[in-house]
Amino acid sequence: EIVLTQSPGTLSLSPGERATLSCRASQSVSSGYLAWYQQKPGQPPRLLIYGASSRATGIPDRFSGSGSGTDFTLTISRLEPEDFAMYYCQQSGSSFTFGPGTKVDIK
């Protein structure tokens, strides 16, 4: 099973700042099978990024994904108030696993 590790566990930032979230896999993941989701309390997850770097429908361009192999990054260029949430990476190259999440909260 591919284990995903996300860091940091919590990221405390102010609106307008840049957020950089990391996702590391225990084995290489094909970029086509790495995705990022946003989840707010009481809501289902929302797909942000698929294929490591492609934005899903309706996702603002302040969200971007990058990386390959075992190291992937989600970047939010300028945090908007609605961006404070939990973020999960997920791989589907070998079964389906999620990382433990990074909480982006307001500093």
Add this chain to the structure above:
Amino acid sequence: QVQLVESGGGVVQPGTSLRLSCAASGFTFSNYAMHWVRQAPGKGLEWVAVISYDGSNEYYAYSVKGRFTISRDNSKNTLYLQMNSLRAEDTAVFYCARARSGYSIFDYWGQGIPVTVSS
């Protein structure tokens, strides 16, 4: 627009069974693989099971294999999860989700349905 609506959750005792349903609309249901994903209270996301677009293939997480069965009725645009021998650790919100392509990536999610296993 794509809609997925789960139903069938509730509070049940350990060792009993429950069947969840997920009604799909707004897309051609029979063209897409479908997943169940769960989230225990205050915890992260855990993939549970996936079924191919035509129901011919099913895959399960180790934690539920042999106890849960995923199925679908394409004539009714409905996905199911039969859960047997339920345990306290199965307590979670269960989401159905559509696979964007093939089996990978969950592009649309239902609102989720809570399942509580408690004596």
